[in-house]
Amino acid sequence: MEANFAQDIERAIAGEKEAFVRLIKSMEQPLYRVSRSILKTDNECLDAVQEAVMNAFHSIHTLREPRFFKTWLIRILMNVCYRMAREKNKVVMLSLPETAESTNQFEAHVELQQALKSLDEELRMLIHLHYFEGFTVKEMAEILQTAEGTLKSRLVKARALLAKWYAPADEQRGLHQR
Amino acid sequence: MKDRVDQKMDQWLKEEAANRSESIPEEFHEGFLQMLDSLPDRSESPTSRKRATTSKRLLVYASAAILIIGFITGTTVSPAFADWVKSFFTRPELDKGLQTAAQQGFSQLQHASVIEQGITFTVKEVMADSKRLILTYSLQAEDGTALDPATIFERVDLEPLPTPFYYTKDGNNFYITTDDGKTISQNKTFILPSGRMAKQQSIRRVLTHDDLADLVFDLEDHAPAKQLFVNIKVKKVNGVEGTWSLKVPVNLEKSMAATKRLPIDAAYTTPSGLTIQLNDITFSPTVTTLALQSEWTAEKRRELEANHPEFFHDYAKKSFNQRWLHYDVMDESGKVVLSTTLPPKEKGNGVLIEDHDDAGLSQSSRGSLSIVSQSYPPIDSKKKLTFVLKGIAQDERPNLDWKINLEDLEKKNATFTYKSFRATITGIHYGENSSILELEEETTLIGANIDILDESGRILSTPNENLLGEWDEIDPETRKRRLKLKIPVQGLTKETNSITLRFTSIVTFDPNVNWQVPLPFNP
Numbered sequence: 001m002e003a004n005f006a007q008d009i010e011r012a013i014a015g016e017k018e019a020f021v022r023l024i025k026s027m028e029q030p031l032y033r034v035s036r037s038i039l040k041t042d043n044e045c046l047d048a049v050q051e052a053v054m055n056a057f058h059s060i061h062t063l064r065e066p067r068f069f070k071t072w073l074i075r076i077l078m079n080v081c082y083r084m085a086r087e088k089n090k091v092v093m094l095s096l097p098e099t100a101e102s103t104n105q106f107e108a109h110v111e112l113q114q115a116l117k118s119l120d121e122e123l124r125m126l127i128h129l130h131y132f133e134g135f136t137v138k139e140m141a142e143i144l145q146t147a148e149g150t151l152k153s154r155l156v157k158a159r160a161l162l163a164k165w166y167a168p169a170d171e172q173r174g175l176h177q178r
Numbered sequence: 179m180k181d182r183v184d185q186k187m188d189q190w191l192k193e194e195a196a197n198r199s200e201s202i203p204e205e206f207h208e209g210f211l212q213m214l215d216s217l218p219d220r221s222e223s224p225t226s227r228k229r230a231t232t233s234k235r236l237l238v239y240a241s242a243a244i245l246i247i248g249f250i251t252g253t254t255v256s257p258a259f260a261d262w263v264k265s266f267f268t269r270p271e272l273d274k275g276l277q278t279a280a281q282q283g284f285s286q287l288q289h290a291s292v293i294e295q296g297i298t299f300t301v302k303e304v305m306a307d308s309k310r311l312i313l314t315y316s317l318q319a320e321d322g323t324a325l326d327p328a329t330i331f332e333r334v335d336l337e338p339l340p341t342p343f344y345y346t347k348d349g350n351n352f353y354i355t356t357d358d359g360k361t362i363s364q365n366k367t368f369i370l371p372s373g374r375m376a377k378q379q380s381i382r383r384v385l386t387h388d389d390l391a392d393l394v395f396d397l398e399d400h401a402p403a404k405q406l407f408v409n410i411k412v413k414k415v416n417g418v419e420g421t422w423s424l425k426v427p428v429n430l431e432k433s434m435a436a437t438k439r440l441p442i443d444a445a446y447t448t449p450s451g452l453t454i455q456l457n458d459i460t461f462s463p464t465v466t467t468l469a470l471q472s473e474w475t476a477e478k479r480r481e482l483e484a485n486h487p488e489f490f491h492d493y494a495k496k497s498f499n500q501r502w503l504h505y506d507v508m509d510e511s512g513k514v515v516l517s518t519t520l521p522p523k524e525k526g527n528g529v530l531i532e533d534h535d536d537a538g539l540s541q542s543s544r545g546s547l548s549i550v551s552q553s554y555p556p557i558d559s560k561k562k563l564t565f566v567l568k569g570i571a572q573d574e575r576p577n578l579d580w581k582i583n584l585e586d587l588e589k590k591n592a593t594f595t596y597k598s599f600r601a602t603i604t605g606i607h608y609g610e611n612s613s614i615l616e617l618e619e620e621t622t623l624i625g626a627n628i629d630i631l632d633e634s635g636r637i638l639s640t641p642n643e644n645l646l647g648e649w650d651e652i653d654p655e656t657r658k659r660r661l662k663l664k665i666p667v668q669g670l671t672k673e674t675n676s677i678t679l680r681f682t683s684i685v686t687f688d689p690n691v692n693w694q695v696p697l698p699f700n701p
Contacts, residue, residue: 053217
C-alpha cells in the first residue's frame with residue numbers, strides 16, 4: 001500500500017472528508033469495473049457506487065484496520081450491487097439507460113467477456129477480483145467471507161471452465177497442450 | 179496435464195488483465211465526480227443518497243407487496259392485551275393459520291429465561307407444526323424495565339409496506355434442531371440496504387407487539403421428530419455484550435397427530451409444453467400446503483433453446499425458471515377456498531402465505547425444473563375439494579422492437595401486443611430536453627422490461643427517480659392487471675420523429691390449460 005494512500009485512510013477514518021474523497025477518486029476504476037461485472041448498465045453502476053460510497057462515508061469510522069479499506073469498500077459495493085441486481089430481477093419494469101458507446105468501451109475484450117459470461121456469477125466474480133482487480137486470495141476471502149481454500153479450488157474450477165470454453169480454438173490461441 | 183492447462187490459463191488471464199485498457203464511460207465519470215462533490219460534511223444528512231435510493235423504491239413496491247402477503251399487519255396491540263389473552267398467537271394481525279392453530283390449543287406457554295449482564299431474555303410462548311414455528315420473547319433490564327425486543331435485530335423499512343423487516347446482527351443467532359440434533363432451519367443470507375450481509379436461519383419475520391416480539395421460522399422437513407428445540411445464542415443486547423444462551427423445547431406430538439400429508443401424484447402437460455405435477459397436499463395446524471413441480475418437455479426445451487439461446491448460457495437462466503402457476507382450489511359449491519391470486523387485503527382465508535422454493539438446486543443445474551410448496555391458511559381436510567389450473571405466467575425474452583412514428587401518435591394511441599401482453603402509448607408530454615411517455619400495460623404480475631431507442635438506435639436515458647407507476651390488483655378471472663407508467667425519456671423532444679420500444683422481457687400469461695384434480699380428503 002502506498003504511503004499517501006495509507007495516510008489518507010487514517011485521515012478519512014479520523015473524519016477528514018478531503019482524504020476520503022481522494023481515496024475514492026483513486027478507486028474509481030475498480031469501483032466501476034466491479035459494479036459493471038455484476039450490473040448491466042452504467043447508470044445502475046453509478047447508483048450502486050454512489051450508494052456504496054455513501055455507506056462507506058458514514059461508517060468509515062468503524063473501520064478498525066486501515067489496511068482492509070480497499071477490501072472493505074469493495075465488499076460494501078458488491079453487497080449493494082447484488083441487492084440491486086436481485087431487486088431488479090424481481091420487478092423489472094424498465095431497463096435503465098446506457099449509451100451504445102459505453103457498452104462498446106466495456107466490451108473491448110469481447111471474446112474474454114463472452115468466455116466470462118459462460119461462467120456462473122460466483123466464478124466470474126472470482127476471476128474478476130483476482131485477475132482484473134488484483135486482489136489476493138486472502139483479500140478475496142475477506143471480501144467474500146469465504147475460506148481461502150474454498151476460493152482456491154473455485155478459482156481452479158473457473159480456470160478449467162474457461163479453458164473448456166476456449167478448447168475448440170485451442171490451436172489458434174495456444175492455450176492448450178500441443 | 180490438467181495442472182499445466184490450469185497454469186497456462188492462469189498465465190493467460192494475467193496477461194489479458196495487464197493488457198486491458200478500458201476507459202471509464204464519461205457519463206459515469208461525471209456522475210462519480212458530482213457525487214463526491216456533493217458528499218455532505220460529517221454533521222449533514224446524506225441527501226444525495228436519499229435521491230438515489232428513492233429512485234429504486236418504485237420498482238420494489240410490487241415485488242415486496244407480493245412477497246409479504248400474509249403479513250399485512252402493523253397495528254400495535256394495546257398494553258392490556260397480553261393480560262387477558264390466552265395466547266399471543268390469536269392476535270388479529272397474525273395470519274389466519276396461526277390464529278386458528280392457537281385457538282385450537284396448539285401453542286405452548288413457556289417461561290424459559292436467561293440472565294446475563296443484568297438483562298433477562300425470556301421466551302413466553304411457542305407453537306410449531308410441520309411447516310412453521312413461532313416464538314414470543316421479551317427483554318428486560320436489571321431494574322425491571324422492558325427493553326425493545328427488536329434491539330437485537332437490524333431494522334429495515336421498505337416503504338410503503340406498513341411493517342418493518344428485521345435481520346440478525348452482532349453475531350446473534352437462532353436456529354431449530356430436532357431431538358436427534360439435526361438442524362432443520364435453513365441458513366439464508368440477506369443483503370441489507372446498508373450494504374451489510376446478514377446471515378440468519380430461516381427467520382421469516384420478526385413481529386413486535388407491546389414489549390414483546392414474535393419470531394416466525396420456516397421449517398425444513400422433520401417428519402419423524404416428536405420434539406424440536408429453538409436454540410438461541412444472543413451475543414449483544416442493547417449495546418451490552420454477553421452470552422444469552424437458551425435451548426427451548428417445543429413438543430410436536432399434538433400438532434403432528436393433527437398433520438396429514440396426502441399424496442396426489444397427478445400430472446398434466448399444457449398444450450404449450452409445460453409438464454406440471456401436483457405431488458401432495460399437507461394439512462397442518464397452521465397451514466395447508468400444496469407441493470407442485472413443473473418442467474418444460476424435452477421438445478419444448480429444444481424449441482426454446484433454438485429461439486432463445488441466451489437462456490442457456492448466461493445468468494438469464496434465472497428468467498427461464500421464472501414462472502408462476504395460477505390455480506384455484508374450489509369446494510363442492512364452486513366457491514374458491516384458496517387461490518394464487520386472492521388479493522392480500524382480504525388477509526383471511528385462501529390467501530397465499532408462503533411460496534417456498536423446494537428445488538434445492540443452483541440455477542445452472544436445475545434446468546427448467548421448478549419445485550415449490552405453497553402454503554395457505556388451513557382448510558378443512560374433510561371437505562371434497564378440486565384443484566383447478568387457471569394458467570401459466572412465464573417470464574419470456576422476446577427481444578421485440580416496436581417502432582412508433584410520433585406524428586401518427588398525435589392522431590391515435592399506438593398499441594403493441596405480444597401473446598397476452600398489451601402495451602399502449604396513451605400520450606407524450608414534450609419538454610425541452612426530455613419528455614414524459616405515458617404507457618399503459620395490460621400484463622400479468624409484473625410489467626415488461628423495455629429499452630427506448632431513438633432513430634439512430636441509441637438507447638435513451640430513462641432516469642427512474644422520476645418514473646411514476648400505478649397498478650391495479652390482479653383480476654382473479656383473467657389473472658391480468660393494468661399498469662400505468664409515466665416514463666421520463668431524456669433526449670425525446672418535439673423534433674424526434676420516431677422512437678423504438680425494445681421489449682427485452684415480458685411476463686406473459688397462458689390461459690390455454692384444462693386441468694382439474696380432485697384433492698384427497700379425510701372422510
